Amino acid sequence: MEKLEVLKKVFGYDSFREGQEKIIDAILRGQDVLGIMPTGAGKSICYQVPALMFPGITVVVSPLISLMIDQVKALNDAGIHAAYINSALTETQITKALYNAMCGRYKIVYVAPERLETDRFLEFVMNADISMITVDEAHCISQWGQDFRPSYLKIVNLIKRFPKRPVVSAFTATATQTVKEDIQCILGLQNPEVLITGFDRKNLYFEVRKTKQKDAEILDYLEKHKGESGIIYCSTRKNVDNVYLMLRKNRIAAARYHAGLDNDTRKESQEDFIYDRAQVIVATNAFGMGIDKSNVRFVLHYNMPACIENYYQEAGRAGRDGEPAECILFYSPQDVVIHEFLIEQKGQNTEFTQDDLDVIRENDIRRLNKMRFYCATKECLREYMLNYFGEYTNRRECGNCGNCNASFEEKDVTVLCRDMIACIRESGQRYGMGVIMGILRGSNTAKLKSYGVSRYETFGIQSKTSEAQLKAVAEELLLKGYLTETPDIYRIIKLDKTCEELLDEGASFLIRWSERTEKMAEAKVKTAKSRATDTLSPKQLALFGALKQLRLTLAREENLPPYIIFSDKTLIDMCHKMPHTQQEMLDVNGVGENKFARYGEAFIRCIEQNS
The missing domain is CATH 3.40.50.300 (P-loop containing nucleotide triphosphate hydrolases)
Structure with missing residues (x-):
C-alpha cells in the first residue's frame, strides 16, 4: 500500500498533518530522522506508517510502560499487530512475544530501554529483520534534557551491534538547541532529516x-x-x-x-x-x-x-x-x-x-x-x-493566554530601578532578593540587623513601596537582563553591565502593572477559543451525548479506553456529517476500515435512532 492508502485505511485520516509526510518520505528513503513536534502533532503516525510499509520489524524504544500499553492497544484496535516488552510481562510472556515477532506476527515491537541489553532481546534483534529503530521521547538521552535517563544510552550500544544498520528515527515534543544537538550526536544519526514543526499548540x-x-x-x-x-x-x-x-x-x-x-x-x-x-x-x-x-x-x-x-x-x-x-x-x-x-x-x-x-x-x-x-x-x-525553545514570531500578543486577555497599565518605575541598582551596588552584590527588598523598604528584622544594613544610604529609600511591586520590578529587571542571579540556591543578585543604561539621563523603565485583588483575579477571562461542541446545535449536542454513552458502553465491554475506540473529535465530526452508510462513515475523520468493521454499524444505528 502507498502511504496515503495506509493513512486512510488503517487510521481513517484523509491527509497528513504538517511535517508528517516529509518525515515519512525521508524514512522510506532509508534516511535517519529527528522530528521535534509538539504533543498532539501526530509523531506516532510518522513512524507507524513507514513501519507498516517496511518489510521488516520496527522496534520502538519507549520510556514508560503506560505509553507502550496505550500505543499497542490503539494499534491492535486499528488492526495492526503490535507487542510490548517491559517489566509488566513475565519472562514466559516476553519469550512468547519475541517468538511471535520472529515469526512475523508483529510489525511493531515497543521495548523499555532497560530491556535492550538483556540476552533474550539481543538474540531477537540479532536474528530478526529489523527495518527501523524508533526512539520516542528522545530528549531522555540528553543530560541537558528534563528527563535524562542513563538507560537511554543503551540505545547507542544496540544500534552499533546490528549486522546491518536499520533506519534510526527519533522524536520528541520539547528540545532546546543543546538537547537537539545531543540527540543527533549521541544516537549517531547519519545525515538526518531534521524537522521542527514548531512548538506552538494554538488550541x-x-x-x-x-x-x-x-x-x-x-x-x-x-x-x-x-x-x-x-x-x-x-x-x-x-x-x-x-x-x-x-x-x-x-x-x-x-x-x-x-x-x-x-x-x-x-x-x-x-x-x-x-x-x-x-x-x-x-x-x-x-x-x-x-x-x-x-x-x-x-x-x-x-x-x-x-x-x-x-x-x-x-x-x-x-x-x-x-x-x-x-x-x-x-x-x-x-x-x-x-x-x-x-x-x-x-x-x-x-x-x-x-x-x-x-x-x-x-x-x-x-x-x-x-x-x-x-x-x-x-x-x-x-x-x-x-x-x-528558540522559536520567535513578530507578534506581541497571542490572544489566547491569561496575560494577553488581562488588563494592565504601564507604570514608570525608573526611579525605583535606580534605587534598586544603587542598593545592590552599595551592599557589595552579596545578597539575595529578599535582603535587597528588606533594605529598600527599611525592614527592622533581626536578620537585617545582624547584617548591619541600616547604615546604607539606600536603607528605607523605598519604604512606601509594597513588597509585591518591588518584587515585580526586580523580576522584570532579571527578565530583561539588567540583573543576574548566581546559579545556586542562594540566588545572589548581581549587576549586569547593561544596568548602566538605566542610570543615563533620559532613560526610562516601564512595566505592565495590575492592581487586581485576589477577588478580582478569580473572575478570569475564559479561553479565547470556543469549545468544539459549541459548533453543535442543541439536537447535535444531544446526539453527541448519545454517541459518548455508546462509546463508553463498548469500551467497557472490550476493556478499552473510550478514546481508543473513537476520539471526541471523531464523534463531533459524526454529529456534523450524520453518516448513514459505510462509505459515509469512512468519510468521518478518524474512522478507518478496521474501526468501521468493529464499531461502524453500532454508531450508524445510534445516529439513526437520535436523528
Missing part, C-alpha cells in the same frame, strides 16, 4: 494565577467544568494526597497517582482516569508521559514545575485531539523553595561524579529561574515559552 490556553486560595479556586474551576476530563499536577506526594482527599470530600470523582503508591493502586488510578471512571487525576510528574488520552480538556498545576520543558510537556497532555483546552498554573513563591530543596537532594545520586552533579545542579537552577520568570512575566505567556 491551548495558558494562564498563571497567583493566589493563596488554591483549593477554593480548583473547586470553583471543576464546578464550572463538570463532565470534562482533566489532570491536576502537584510537585510532592503530600500535595497529591491532600488535593485528592479534598476533591473526594467534595464528591468529585478523582483518582491519584504518585511513586509512593503501590503498583496495583497506581495501575487502578491510571485506568480509572483513562477509562473515564474518574473525571480528574491528581498526580506528580511521575504520571502522564506518553498517556495518549485525547479528550483531556484541562491541565491544572497546583505547584509550579521545575522547568519550562516539564511544564510544556505536562500542559501538552491537554487537547491532544486538537480541540480547545486550558492549562492553568497556580503559583506561589513556596513552589520555588520546594524545587530548590529537590535540586539539592540530587547530591545523593551516586550515579554521577561530583563534577557531573555540579553541572547538573547549575543547569537545574538556571532552568528553575526561567520557569520562575514565566510565572512573573506580564508579557505573552505563549511567546515566552516559544522563545525559550
